[in-house]
Amino acid sequence: MSRDWILREQGSRDWRMLPIAIVMWAASLGAHALFAWRMSDGLGTGQAKADAGAGIDVTIIGMEWPVTRILPITVASCAAVAAMIVVSFRLRIRWTGTLTVCVAVACIGSMTAIASDTIAWHDPASAQARQSSSYHEVMATVTTPVIASDQRTYDCQTDIRLSGITVDGTDVRSTVAVRVYADESYCGQLRRGAVHLLTGVLQQARYGRIPLWLLLEGKQPVAQVRAPPWHLAAIAHVQEAFFTVTEQLSDQGRVLVPGLTMGVLGQDYIGGETGPMPVNSTYAQTLENQFRQSGIMHLMAVSGGHFVLVAGLVRRLCMWMLLDRRLTALLVSGVYVLLALAMFPSDSVTRAFIMGLIGALTYAMGRRTQALSALCWTVIGVLAVNPDMSASYGFALSSAAVLGIVLFAERLAGAFERAMPHGIAEMMAMTVAAQLFTLPIQVLMEPELPLLSVPANLLVSPFVGLATMAGLMALACAWCEPWLAGVFAWISSWGTLVMERVALWLGGSTMAVIPWKDGVTGAVLIVAVEIGIGMLLVFVSRCLQHVRRYEAGMPGVRFGSAWRVRLSLWCEETRRLFTRRQAE
Structure with missing residues (x-):
């Protein structure tokens, strides 16, 4: 079997991890959707309430499905991977390794997502919230700064990570994430990183990615158990x-x-x-x-731009001081850590921070930074450690924007330079490339299309x-x-x-x-429209490239220059003519 394709591999454009990252993200997201469907009201919450009324422990509701289904699915997946490896090598298929790794990461992504959902489902706090919305005392660590509430009935909100909950007078360990909504009297007492003893109404979330809400209202005391680090x-x-x-x-x-x-x-x-x-x-x-x-709302979200600006400044300073590249990479990594801590916690900051660290590591090793490979490894690592990130709009938007810029910004800039100056072409290419993959996600969030986003971004860039x-x-x-x-x-x-x-x-x-179709249908329509426009532009471009004027009796094709070249030559010759006459 010929292996010439291995010799043609280009290290500066390594796309091998892209399908693997996409498959892992799709598998994780699909596993979350499958688990949510299986544990929906008909088979989850309603059954939990009925069993709780009958005296059955709600913490074991649904355990039968994960145990009896995940194990066979895992065994079948491993068998499928082994069979695919054997068949592929027998048939000498070219992309055997890529297909095998895709199947393997699909198994990893789906199993980690189901395991994470199962742990959260059987958490005592989740079980109590499914049973009823009532007052509970919890021990928790505040994970985000306090900001204004997105509900009018409360003044502020923050996110916490539980470490324990009191159930029927007994302290039980709990690790689920909870969003806190509080009145004004509590807002100044909650500090990021501090451990608090809180008493409030624990209930299931009505919207958002965080599954539970804790409502602090009235005169319930807030006790600080441990100060922030x-x-x-x-x-x-x-x-x-x-x-x-x-x-x-x-x-x-x-x-x-x-x-x-x-x-x-x-x-x-x-x-x-x-x-x-x-x-x-x-x-x-x-x-x-x-x-x-x-x-241009994306400008109000911290992403890779902050890290690129700061890293570029530090790197130039270190080069001016003639520092070793390993020391430079260490300083850049330290600045990344400080910057990530100083920013408001978000999923886009997480993506930019990890990609920045990977770039600093490659710089220390003396290798060229590959943004696409770093993005793919970031996605794979984040989803393996925290499977809930596959359902995060912030993480998806940030990753999709970087993917579009890496894949299409350079090509679009080259095409735009034929009709506009270099600087404007680069800014427009960055804007259009970033929106290629983010538009379908934006439609899922809000069913409308910003028609003036390209000129708006060009004006503020x-x-x-x-x-x-x-x-x-x-x-x-x-x-x-x-x-x-x-x-x-x-x-x-x-x-x-x-x-x-x-x-x-x-x-x-x-x-x-303009309004647009909502949901998955609207996202698919956006993808179809983008593909159609891209195919049309490619077709028109190829047709224009094949336009040639053949001369009778002459071999080959007549060479013709563009109108811009002819205009510049005319201006140059005119200027030279007047200059020569003045000299005479």
């Missing part, structure tokens, strides 16, 4: 100092500078015992809606880098030099002022968005 306390102090500095800005600066810098809008932040001065809620909500309709770096400098200086941080925040606010003007101008237009 020193590094999280220091980060909280820096963030509070940064928001104190941004209070000196105009309303648009107070809203947008924290969003561009940290990933949380100014009106959503709640910190300290008293909290910052409130922002005009009507203006803030209008601005947020206009950003979303104009298609020149100001994003400067405003982001100025915001990060303000964040770094706020705790020690507030006046200097105020200067950087003021510079950043001038960049966000341009974004505000563009959002209000384009987002307020009647042509900003």
